[in-house]
Amino acid sequence: MEEIKKIARELLAENKVQVVLGFEKGTANKVRPAFFTKAEDIDKLIYNEACIHNIALYLKKDTCQHAKGVAITATPNVVRSILQLSAENQITEEKIHIIGITHEGKCAGILDFKAAEEFSKTQPKGLKPEDKALIEKIQAMSLEERFDYWVEAFSPCIKCYACRASCPMCYCGKCNVETNNPQWIPVASHKYGNVEWHMMRAMHLAGRCINCGECNRSCPVDIPLNILSYMLSDFVLDEFDSEAGLNSVFTSALSAYTVVDKENFIK
């Protein structure tokens, strides 16, 4: 922890960065994401196992956008998000100083993008046992049963869009659901309207989602959206040999053709 603080403090003091993105203590034993702009405030910077939010999300917010340099305390999920954002031309390496934190909570020092790619590949991806069980259950279903399962699963959705708000990959300024001329996706929350929204979101994330699980964590009605994304990522890996969050330069399964693409879905 002290090491993280030391790095952050130095970066701010030397004016290499104007913002450090990390966590501070919240109310009632909770933690909350925080922007630190002064070296003396770094005392308040914390990191513990409660700090699970994917704060890469905030890299696209004004405070970070307007700064010349930004440092971020980055768990494996955050690192993957950063690499994917870079691959999609949303952030540049010169600006971002990654303070790596391993899945065991150890400081990995400052990572450039090359080191971050290595880090990303070697850090395990966590899937909770109950998630695994659910995936197995869904995989055992027929296609019709799966569809019915998801229609049912989406039905409590109140379209609060918390999943979108917490997702670092949902950075579009104008989301499709906000397009009302024409209104392809209905705003009201009803059975099939909900399906349309979640299908669209899943398709837009296919091959881009880094599987941090924020969507599910933020969902007030507990829809297992992370499972949907996880299964899609698995499919993309299988079909296109491509995995999001491992490369800082462009690799998009859905918009690039490579000779190893199996294209089984056409045959």
Next chain:
Amino acid sequence: MARIGVFICHCGENISATVDCPKVSEVAAKFPGVAYSVDYKYMCSDPGQSLVVNAIKEHKLTGIVVSACSPRMHEPTFRRACAEAGLNPYLCEMANIREHCSWVHEKGDRTDQKAIDVVRMMVEKVKRNNALMSIKVPVTKTALVIGGGVAGIQAALDIANAGHKVVMVEREPSIGGHMSQLSETFPTLDCSQCILTPRMVEVAQNPNITLYTYAEVESVEGFVGNFNVKIRKKAKSIDETLCNGCGMCTTKCPQKKIPNEFELGMGNRPAIYVPFPQAVPNVPVIDRLNCTYYKNGKCKICEKFCQPKAIRFDQEDEIIEVAVGAISICTGFDVKKTDFFPEYGYGKHKDIIDGLQFERMASASGPTLGAIRRPSDGAEPKKIVFVACAGSRDPAKGIEYCSKICCMYTAKHAILYKHKVHDGTAYIFYMDIRAAGKNYDEFTRRAIEEDNAQYIRGRVSSIYERDGKLIVIGTDTLMNHETVEIEADMVVLATAGVANQGAEELAQKLHVSYDQHRFFSEAHPKLKPVETNTAGIYLAGACQSPKDIPESVAAASGVAGKISCLFSSSELTREPLIAFVDRIAAPDYSSCTGCFLCQPVCPYNAIEKEDIKDRAGNLIKSLAYINPGLCQGCGTCVAICKSKSIDIDGYTNQQMYSEVDALLNS
């Protein structure tokens, strides 16, 4: 407020026999926003068009729906009518109730209902159409001709004589193609070289033509009117500006036994060589794979004897960039070799040759100086068998098509043989004699009647060697399918004409389509026979399918006509139905997030990066920008863009949505 006009066409009886046109018109009149609706026998006729023009003026229409045939047929007609009436032509839509309705359904209420639905959809669409301006793109008035066979030569000369610049790229050291290898040509028996050589020389001398031989197209970018082409000029190891074509080097080269490609292996050539005496340009090249110097680092004899000091051993391939407005593919064809035929001995019998080899043998400048000789022992063959359709029209061999030229050249071969070997007999195994063409049937009759060619209708099942003779086993289907056995001295296989080597790679470089046999595809088999699917790229000659000389030349002149039309003005008008990325007010500038996931999906490389900067020049945002000159409006980018930042003029999201909505919520 929209004031839409609906014009229902009967198309004679094509539509009205199945669809109740007056009823459709009546119903359409009540659609919201429709100010005028009418049905008429032939909307595309002069009175029909006047009806449209007058209605637009009289009823102050803001858009029209012509409910008739496919827009492919008459959209341009009615757009013109709109323009004549002072309405923007892109405020016209076609509702196809012929191909989509009357031609594919039975008469009845449901068919009428479908016609009504189709019209309703288009009414809803046209209400959302925007007035569009056609796009002007500049035209570079230089044509690239790829391949210097007779087709390429004709195309180049015609275009050059129309006053335009031509760049010709030929893969071999000389232009001329297959025609330069032929002896005499059907149906007139004039000497091939004699009619071709003057045209080859003309190409070299025409000031409008720049000729690159021993060169290939490396890459092509751009679009109609504006292609950028990189040409790889392979190293000839000669300074062409110095060489005077004396030929000293070729006589002194110690390598003498390299199989001569031009003679199809029936003669030899040195390592430094000119493919044939009449070659254009008359400049030798060094075949580096076989040259002693390149192999062993020692020799340079040619250099010693070259008076103008033109030999350049260190020459490298050169990449030349040219800007052209149109491209003609004239890369010709090839023929299957005798090794393709297991039943005829896999090419291991020396005295079984292919048609092209026979041409060289019959040619006065060929390896036997025009005498017909068995390759094995040089004896004059007294019995010769020609096998037509060798490989062609044979699905089992993967070549189901007819190679078209073989019937004719086989008849020619039989005639030439008889002219040279008076006491010999020529047998021809054939499937049908296909001699359609001016003076063609007369020509084959001449072979039969005057030159005693023995035509046997049937296929040859096998050929084998016995005591220095070739035993040809076939059937005569006109004689009760009797087995025929001929003890021949020599056999000539009229092997199938196939796509040229490298055709597939070239097609991919040019983004044009090709068929399952790797022949280039025309845009329409009847109406666009010399165009490809890519605007500005044309094709002529045997690269499209086996063709004889008159056909190849006619196609080449057709291409020259097309290209001259394209070059007749300095600007090209294009339909403005292209994609664009939205632009909105600051601070967002666009809903585009600059993710550039759309960039790799565009098949025309039309998507570029545009940097939005503040007044001090600081970058605010990088956005996708679609080059209107390159975009073909395919819509692929629209589908990939997550934020729906891309729309296509004429097919906007709004227009599509309202069509679907009109259909589902009627």
